[in-house]
Amino acid sequence: MATPTTQIMPLATFEIHSGHLCYGALHNIYHGASSDKVGGLPLPQEPIPGGTIRRHEAAFNLPALIGTWNIYALIGKYGDNMQIVAYFASHHSLDPAFEVDKILRVSGSPYERDSGSTFKDNDTAREGVFVINRYDWGWIDSRGGEEVQEAEVPIDLPYHFSTIGLVDFDTAKDFVSRLKFHRADQRDMVGEDGRGVWLTIRDAEYQFGRFGQLRDGFDFSQRHRVKTLFADEKPGDAELLGPYASGEYVLSRADVDAVKDHLSQDPLQPESDPFLNLNEGDTSVKEGLEKWWSASVDLTNQILLSFLEYSIVPYLHEHPHESPATATRLLFPDGSNDPQPGKEYNFTLAEDLKSRFLGNENNASSSSTATSDPEHAPVKARMRIFLEDRRVHPEEDFLESVCRVLAFIVKDLMEMAKRSSVDNERFGHIVPSDVFLAVMNDTSWYQHNLSRSRAFWCL
Known part of the structure; x- marks a missing residue:
């Protein structure tokens, strides 16, 4: 993990163990801890209809990188005094200046010129910034208030103040139960177990929040989405094969890397897109993308192994010495005996598969034949x-x-x-859901023959 490039001493630290945090006033935090964990990047969101104010409803929990989080105090001038006007929390592995710059660029203070987007729109969603405005939390959103009866603050307090908490999802309710007996302006900054912080700003009437892309919690595999889209296409559990052990594979990582590296340049993919040139502050993104590419290679092997077991093994049991012509007719039907009759049949794919099986690659029409194949000898040995x-x-x-x-x-x-x-604006960075969709969105032959892996449906 790279050391952050900007050395700024944090005011405090807290720990995230669960991969999620809860945030807001105590009753907001309680509601967040009582809700399902939010997954994925922020989405554009229309304000709640009705009323005279514009507000958005949130679940009050978000994915967060596991590990130590640093709290930094942002100092500004209030009247004649310099005092804390905002707080910023950042995972210890990231450069806080880089993260602050990004958030201020995308969705800064609504009172500043050139502050970017002030509501949850396409720009904030694309940049992975979650926007919270003055009416989106605190006393305006009363959910959880009946369960959390807080110590009252004197009405004659000579100053305004704003407070919020940030706490690990798993200990959020305990955090709330301990702090609710103390006045909001008199709570300790760091929770007893170090897994939450309570932040107070004096002379502040309204509060705004901005969360950056809390990357580790984002489910890049998109399991729920892709499985929901194709739930009706899933074979019965008894028909699923595998999962296969890590020692059983057809193509090595180097084989699949070579295939990917030789793919033609997509005209929609810029040759020097900033997403492809990640800077040092995005080390966690690099590691995440590497992890998901490795998972995509593993998934591809699970697909190939299940194809061998579903199609090739039964064929060899029944036709151990048949001619190549017989094999092509049975393994790659021409449409007359399509395994999924009634669905649109891809005759081009059938001809391409036959041509490859018979060694007539020059007759295949697919652009995929333009690149060199993985070396056959080790692949054949493993197969x-x-x-x-x-x-x-x-x-x-x-x-x-x-x-x-x-x-x-x-x-x-x-x-x-x-x-x-x-x-999906990942510009060549393939994740398991991309492989899944490649199978399910293409042909009936692919859907029928390449979706037999249990790991395929678990991603």
């Missing part, structure tokens, strides 16, 4: 072991044919997964 463990003994020529087919499938899936990543 032979997998098949022989299932009591089939393929001939060398048959293995060579299947290798060419798998190479075609992988390149085709990677092409489509890359387009999905561009559509």
Whole structure:
């Protein structure tokens, strides 16, 4: 993990263990801890209709990087005095100046010129900034108030003040139960277990909040979304295969890297997009993208192994010595015996698969054939072991044919997964949901033959 480039001493620290935090007034925090954990990046949001004020409703919890968080006091002039006018919290691995600059650029104080977006819109969603305005929290949103009866603050207090808490999701209710017996302006800054902070600003009547992209909590695999979209297409549990052990794989990471690196440049992907040139302050993003690419490679292997077990193993059991022509007719039907009759059939794919199986790559129409295949010898060796463990003994020529087919499938899936990543503004950074969608959004043959992996449906 890179050391932050800006060395600023924090005022306090707290810990996140659960991967989520709760925030706001005590009753907001209680509501956040009683709600389902929010997943994913912020979305554009219309204000709640009715009334004379514009407000948005929040769940009062958000994903947060696990580890130590630093609290910094932002000092400004109030009257003739210099005092705390805002607080900023940042994970210890990030450069606080970089993060502050980003938030101020995207959605700064609504009272400042050139402050960016002041509401939850497409700009804030794209930048991963969650916007909280004066009417979005505190006493305006009373949810949780009946459960949290706080110590009262004297009405004759000679100054205004604003307070909020930030606390680990798992200890949020305990945090609330301990602090509610103390006046809001007299609570200790750091919770007893170090997993929350209470922040107070004097001479402040209204409060605004901005959360940056709390990256570790974002589910880049988008499990819920993709599985919900295709729930009706999922095979029965008894038909699912695997998951396969880490030692069972067809293509190595280097094989898949080579395929991805040789993909053609998408015209929608800038050659020097800033997302591709991550600076030092985005180390956690780099690590996250690396993690999801590794998961995408693993998922691709699970898909290929399940295809071998679902299609190739039964074929070899029943037709151990059939001719290549028979194999192509049964494994890659021409539409007359489509395994999913009634659905749109991709005749081009069928011809491409046949051409690859028979070694006639020059006849294949897909652009995926333009790149070099992974080296066949080690792929064949791994595939032979997998098949022989299932009591089939393929001939060398048959293995060579299947290798060419798998190479075609992988390149085709990677092409489509890359387009999905561009559509989702990840510009070539492939995550498991891209691979999933490449299978399910393409052809009936892919859906039928490549969706048999249990890991595929668990992502």
